[in-house]
Amino acid sequence: MVAEGFGLKGPRGWAFRGVSVDAAAGSLVTIEGPSGSGRTCLLLALAGRMRATEGHAEVGGFALPRKMAAVRRISALGPVTGVSDLDPALTVAEHLRERALLQRRFDGSPLALLRPRAERAAASRARIEAALAAAGLDLATLPKAERTSVRDLERLEALRLSIALALIGAPRLLAVDDADLKLSESARAEAWALLRSVADSGTTVLAVCSEAPGGTVTVRTDATTTTATTATTDAETPAEAKTDAETGTGTDADADTDTDTDTEKGAADALAETGRA
Template sequence: MEANPDEPHGAAVVADGFGLKGPRGWAFRGIGLDAAPGTLVAIEGPSGSGRTCLLLALTGRMKAHEGHAEVAGLRLPRKMAAVRRISALGHVPGVSDLDPALTVAEHLRERALLQRRFDGSLKALLRRPAERSAAARARIDEALAAAGLDVATLPKDERTAVRDLERLEALRLSIALALIGRPRLLAVDDTDLKLSDADRAEAWGLLRSVAASGTTVLAVCSEAPEGALRISTAGTATADAPAPQADTAPADSSADTSATATPAGAPAGSTEKPDTTENTETTKNTDKSEEGDADALAEARRA
């Protein structure tokens, strides 16, 4: 089906009271979001706060249990399969990992073949082999340019193994692979992990350029950059929480469970310092939340 030229390429993402519960408690809860097409959305929070689960839920890879969300007008969790078709995962550990033994060329060729196999039109499949190869090469070159990855600068050009790539180069490759499918929504996990300040700035510059081209971007990070729409998962996960009810708050009623989009860099609300007992209980809850995230991710991989 041809795309409507009047429709924005990027997908609008809206969520209200969005929550996902794992076997040991809520991975995240009470998420609110209203992002226009072509927005860079930074999902900010500490490790174990449900950031990755939220990323996967908004791309149709995990099923939420509370509230609702819409991606390009497709309601979640009812339209998960449709959302998966218009979204793509960049770097998401444990879900879309690069194979360290494969070369850059092998990864690109494999993704182009999969794209042609599952998303190609009948007309495209009936093209002559030379035309199909030229079209695949054009898609690869377009994706590499959008991801800012110049293979000529790599140690062995396209024959460079993934294990020999620097962290930022591997991130660019993951994004290029995702962009081969020309998604309306791009999701990237651990955007700023193990990057120097200079590389972090480059990574965010890359994602800003992808968003500026029209593709909506969801990026998990420990600290949102300036200019991004910030979603915080801090304080939204609870351990061993009861089933959601209309008038029931999460188990830890002292936590702020209303996560809404705010401009990056906005001042955080002041909080009182908890006593030793509260700190101990918070640590226990965080550990359980991380276990819940791990169980939820395992379920996503099995699916």
């Protein structure tokens, strides 16, 4: 994943701007910042779901925004509120069966449909079991096993289910919004351990959070400006990661007055394009 000067502007301002990142395949990349600073918009743009308006990026060898469809084919969304929410009325088993059927119908080879029904069912079960194992979700530990409704899941269990659903398609990029939202300290540690294990398996993980852990490639967004910080590792301190506005290296457009409200409006406009707002 590579980006330089990446930005997205809506009718009422910038959702994010000046993003630069360079991460190898299998990296854990975090987008850190306060709510309303364009974090989700940046996540969706790098996953090929939103069209950037300045700069360029490349994911898996595909250039953005020109090759958005190709990036969508190699990426998958974990939990993104308003975009890929779990249905609270469905059970865990129903979610898994639905995703496996969609995967087989739209992403599989047409020739696979000619295989015997039993063989197709066995392949789907194998995909589901592998995804559950990678997400660390043991159905036997749930209140009603696979018949447990999503509304009865704990926050960490729901996160694991969302990630399992995304991994059924064996994506090269996994995008996760609000990775540390409403988690206790111990549950947060488990969530980051899960995302690291997915990255260690070779899948690049892009995760939005309020506070990034050490050892990640980090992009920091700031609700008080229209810029995002460049990518850093845990070896760098926050003081070493400067925004374009702080270093004076931005474009003439940086001279525009940027406020919390402008950034939030820009992000809201951009999200409206996905049908989220």
